[in-house]
Amino acid sequence: MKRETRETSVEVQLGVEGSIETNDRVLDHLLVTLFHYMGKKVSIRATYDLRHHLWEDVGITLGEELRSKLPEKFARFGSAIMPMDDALVIVAVDISGRPYVSVELSYGEGETGFEKALVREFLWGLARSLRATIHVKTLSGINAHHVIEATFKGLGKALGEAVGESEKLESTKGLLEVWG
Template sequence: MRKTELHRTTAETDIVLEMDLDGDGTASEIATGVGFLDHMLTLFSRHSGIWMKLSCKGDTWVDDHHSTEDIGIAMGCAVARALGDKRGIRRYASLTLPMDESLILCAVDISGRGGCYPVLDFPSEKIGTFDTELVEEFLRAFAVNAGITLHVRRIAGSNSHHIAEGCFKALGRAMREAVSIDQRFRTAVPSTKGVL
């Protein structure tokens, strides 16, 4: 069972998270206090099949930065914990995902070496009240703490909402494949080093 629970508290946020990598993502309960992020994480959960029960009480009267980044940290830590020694996982995944006029490339390597390399260039600074730069903050926090090498690129797109939505859907789809068990190699760690 690749499940975990996590409680992360700082002076800025209080996050409670349950995660099941082998869920179906249809019944996740997400309440971050940031409406747009709720929407994005619901998409991520549905497309990854990763079930989550996530709540965050954050200092959103300041802005959405602390909550968004800390949720990325918590989710990344939970993924790393739920994967354990990573035995049997496919490890790699990549896809190009269309979202209306937007086209997003996403590539994932569950390498144990966290790094995030986004090239998104949002055409606007905000989506409603949500700062578009926070998409990259979330992706970086998630990737580094999950031990994932993550590349996300906007190939096309003129609508910031669609670009962000494409990113979270693409990340979800890539994670779905990368964390899945390869039945042919289900007892092996997918590395010539024998450890990830």
């Protein structure tokens, strides 16, 4: 999947052995973490003008690529409670056709490059294009790096579950509106 704007150029390919090169060391680190815990191979290339645009557009492109690879019947739901040192974070995903994000990230000590606003932009981009509901809640944590990395680990686990195949359509309506 490729996204080109005046602000960014992003290419995401799932199922391909490759590297992650966005030229943002923090985002690269978090994406490596995400896909490790998701259990998926990926290749990501990006250029950008502002970090805000990069994080949002990587989220959008990733969501489009994930949506294009969904099996006809998929698990839909995924969740994780992820500890990392001082951090404990809950992440829940519902690929339902209804984009929504609730992000409650909290920590006492910031760290250069690890910013709540960028995480929120990434998650909103992902949720809109994947057509998913994503909830993130910090239960405890002091260090920004630990809280945000635990978030991406948990997101990887939750997405890995949600995109997995299912034997049945996971909807009491008999329809999931994620295509179109």
